[in-house]
Amino acid sequence: MLLQLGKIPTLVVSSPEIAKQVLKTHDLECCSRPLTEGPRRLSYNFLDIAFAPCNDYWKEMKKICVMELFSSKRVKSFASVREEAVSSLMEYISQTSPNPVNMSEQVFYLLDNIICNIACGRSYQGKQFQNGKHDKVIQEAMAMLGSFSAADFFPYVGWIIDVLTGLHARREKSFHEFDEFYQMVIDEHLDPRRPAPENEDIVDSLLSLMKNQSEGESLTQDHIKAILMS
Incomplete structure (x- = not known):
């Protein structure tokens, strides 16, 4: 069934x-996600991996992920990070007993701890953002990625509706919260006084690639931020 949603033709598949x-048959023609405003802003104009269209850039980012960021050797090198995080959670549950534990919250902190250590080199103890409510910031970003934006369906006038409804301001606030955090992480890694890490994290690897890139390549800090957003 073909639906015309504003300027966007939308095909509904039900069999x-x-x-x-x-x-499967037409996978290459259909595999790219729609280029909507929420992902566009939060992915630095589709410089990430999750929302970038299937093109040469996406293939290059995929290659970097497979060969550099998530190689078998690198995944194994962070086994101790995962083990320590899980042990810490188990110890917390044991100490809290017999009082109830909010497992949704604790699993969120567990994943945050593991991801920050692997990507950024250290845990921020859930205090990545200035207001300290990192779970709320992440939930808001998820909402912005999947939000209905009038600009997606009415390109010439939809942005006015997004401004009037406050969606544009919410999206910009979410973007700047993450951008400030990512810039802080990059600045920390570029600080010459930073102790040499035992294992390179994802930001270390990306900064090394940016420093050593050959002529014609254009990996920038925005690319690093977009990959972290993925």
Whole structure:
């Protein structure tokens, strides 16, 4: 079924046969996500991996991820980080017993701890953002990524609706909160007084690639921020 949502033609697939055509037979023609305003802003104009269209840039980023960021050797090097985080959670649950534990909150902190250590080299103890409510900031970013933006369907006048409804301001606030955090992390890694890490984290690897890139390549700090946002 073909729906015309503003300026955007939208195809609804509801049968296994057609789903196979979309997801397998014509995969290359259909694999890119829609280029919507929420992901555009939060991914630094689609410089990330999750929302970038399937093109040469995306293939290069995929290659960097497979060969540099998430190679088997690197994943194994961070085994101790995962083990320590899980042990810390188990110890907390043991000490809290017999009082109830909010497992949703604790699992969120567990993942935050692991991801920050692997990506940024250290845990921020849930205080990455100035207001200290990092779970709220992340939830707001998720909402912005999946929000209905009038500009997506009415390109010439939709932005006015987004401004009037406050969506544009919310999106900009979410973007700047993450941008400030990522810039802080990059600045910390570029600080010459920073002790040499035992294991390079993801930001170390990306900064090394940016420093040693050959002529014609253009990996910038915005690319690093976008990959971290992924």
